[in-house]
Amino acid sequence: MSTDTTLETPSETVSPILKSVNPATGEVIAEWPVHDADAVTAAVGRARVASAAWRELGFDGRKKALLRWVSYLVNHADELSELIRKENGKPLEDAYLELILAVEHTDWAAKHAKKHLSAKKVSPGMLLANFEAVIEERPVGVVGVIGPWNYPIYTPNGSIAYALAAGNAVVFKPSEFTTSIGNYYADAFAKANPELPSGIFSTVNGLGATGAALVASGVDKIAFTGSTATGKRIMAAAAERMTPLVLECGGKDAAIVADDADVNAAADGIAWSSFANSGQTCVGTERIYVVDELADQFVAAFKDKLKTVAPGSGDTATYGPMTMPSQVEVVRSHIADAIAKGGKAVVGGPESVRAPYIEPVVLIDVPEDSLAVTEETFGPTVTIKRVKNNDEAIALANASKYALASTVYSKSKGMEIARQLRVGMTSVNSVLGFAGVAALPFGGVGESGIGRIHGEQGLREFTRPHSIARQKFAIPGMELLSFSRKASTVKLIKQVIKLKHGRHT
Template identity: 65%
Template sequence: MTASVQPELLTSFDPATGKALTTYRVDDEDAVRAAVATARAAAAMWSELSFAARRKHLLRWSSLLVAKSAELCDLIHIETGKPRGDAFLELLLALEHTAWAAKNAARVLRPRSVRTGALMANFSAAVEQRPLGVVGVIGPWNYPLYTPNGSIAYALAAGNTVVFKPSEHTTGVGNLLAATFAQANPELPEGIFTTVNGYGATGAALVASGVDKIAFTGSTATGKRIMAAAADTLTPVLLECGGKDAVIIAADADLPAAADAVAFGATSNSGQTCIGVERVYVLRPVAEQFLAELTAVLADVRPGIGAAAAYGPMTLPGQLAVVRRHVEDALAHGGTLVLGGPESIKPPYVEPVVLVDVDESSAAVCEETFGPIITVRTVDSIDEAVRLANNSGYGLGSAVFSRRHGRAIARRLRVGATSVNSVAGFAAIPALPFGGVGDSGIGRIHGDAGLLEFSRAHSIAVQRFSLPGAELLSYRRSERTLRLLSTVVRLVHGRR
């Protein structure tokens, strides 16, 4: 989908037909600052609510999203081009995560007493988690509900207010999310969850607006620019960036199941998935059978706009050029086609393409493709598969297929998450943190870590009673106390 540039206007388009959908006002720097100011005023009230009260408001919102599921899924479908079934799956996952965050915030963020140690035995100590204040969220277009919700719902559950800048390609979804939150909770003040609309300049204004944290999902290049801009004000960032996810197929894998999972992981949502399958490393004894299974599955997978389509169009027309370049570069680097080829690129659609034994230096192996393209390489050992899988600047998701050794292989991968005998299973489990390493980002959403990401630790030490003459942090400290402490130190720490 593209967006036409008019003065202070943004028009969204259906990526399958090119038809104009809706026009939105672009929020400039002043409008963004006003939204953040409103959110900050609302934060005073929202942060003071009990966990139970915030849970009630979040679950009310979820109930309304269920009631409006048809409208929401239709909007996701028309703005991204993905099938309605995939849009519903996105809604389902968002609902699961919202419920988990709402129900677990009290457990994760409650005050915790900690031991003081013998030297401070006259103190009690506790760690309390405080909301950050206002969180700015900058969301992507490929999963316009599920992905930003991993920051929005968790930030709200932790007691923050949220200003959300949706992608210019899925502005309608973002606006509907905020509108339904307000509709579900009419007694709440304005500003707890609001959106600002626009292009990159609006996102940049949000970064510079004085928010207390920025949560961004998008390309690594944009993530680096956001981090650099946020450094000017020491605004902390959470970055979920690109991926070049690898799958390892061991000799003892269930090959039909592995082929089915890889096919889905590589082509669903037109391959426009940060944790989509892009590289496969398969052990030589099973390589031929795996490829046969994989191509058999993908032979019946076709993009389109109708009900029978497995996936939709490329949302961004410019991504077609990236896909074409990667396919042509792979062939130039010795890759062999076993399914599809350059002729599979039929704007706005790309049919599945499978390339075998592409050189590891090629763009198709090194760069994020974000299209329904798979490279499959035969390897002679698990050690070789792990080495090649880890030979990437990215480190987001991964998968391992092995009946007996999946967990052991998974532990060797330099990534944020691994699914064993499935693809992307970790993303559907709310208790599991999600995020990457290296060029794939910084920080975590989801799970306990996702709630803690949107809070700050406040350490409190309380002196319960004084020890005359034995105070450590006082000029009244006696020489006798120091001699006693010297003996204690030798007994406790000097015998190792």
């Protein structure tokens, strides 16, 4: 996901003030102090103190606090949605949709943490039948979250809400492009829970140096969303302290329009997946593979869906500006490379790039080795390729070094095709469905990241299992874990083991 700046060293000199800017107008929305390494360390220290009180609340107490936070966000949705529109650039309805998705996930995490993380008894087995065996899930402690700007609430919330529900404190570094949103989000938690100590969920603000300081601060886990290149640097830095992490990185997500697809439904869904949020969606479609017999029909339907799709900042705009100015040149270079290598623009073209807006661009006949196919574009462009059959579509979809999400349209073969895709998530006969289902884990494979947020796996991502074996009573003469063990005991055990395990054929 191309949503982050370079990870810098904590010693880098930075401006003491970070300006929050409206990407559509360049207007300065707010100014925030930049937190240096000492300030980050202090924030983590406060979080560590607060984590004890948060942990002691237990599942029920944390559930109440998280649901109060949810209510506050819902009751202030208009205010927060307007801030998202202003600082991130997306239309107001899309901002509200993002907020509600985050609310639904927080509600799920709050209500399901007890079920999935409570102590669990397991069988001790025959040899230690006099033992009780228990697995207890412990919070890791303090989680450092480094978030993106494209979905400045929904995406980091997948780590924040689940880490909090699991009993951890969180220190959140929002993107420098959406600092006001991140701070509003954390302040909302405090305002909804004034009786709780400060530091349970707090923010640190800044550029790459602040993120690097958070990684080096002694947090117990790092959750990062951003580019694969920066993810690798964070992983290397975290390795110095053996800090575990969860990374959601780049995507080059493919959509397959199979030989029995509903073409109109596929065109409608994939058009939204490709161009919503100005194409700045890590799980949005960037490559489309259509079986040849449906290709002409699909391209015509796809173009038709885009007739009224246009960027802008007004109430009628389909999507907003590019949030990060430097991404405009990335999009421009991918379009130019695709055309230079023989691709054709059937919607838009190089002239569609007019910063801070980029109009929809649809490219066909683009070679598979072009930047528009191999690298994350993260803008309102998409490639369409004809394929001989479903198998070729699967093979090309799997050929990317990225493996985050995918889409399949097929009336009868959707699940069969989905199971052959090397990705973390697939939506069948719709787009991005997995992102809205709180019980489903979210994450990638290969260079798209490691670990999972959301669902039961997302809760467990922020705990560590503690295994406890308690001897309930002693069996005279049957001591195995002792120097006083008798030869007759071992002889008996050998006979029992042979009867149990020695007759398999």
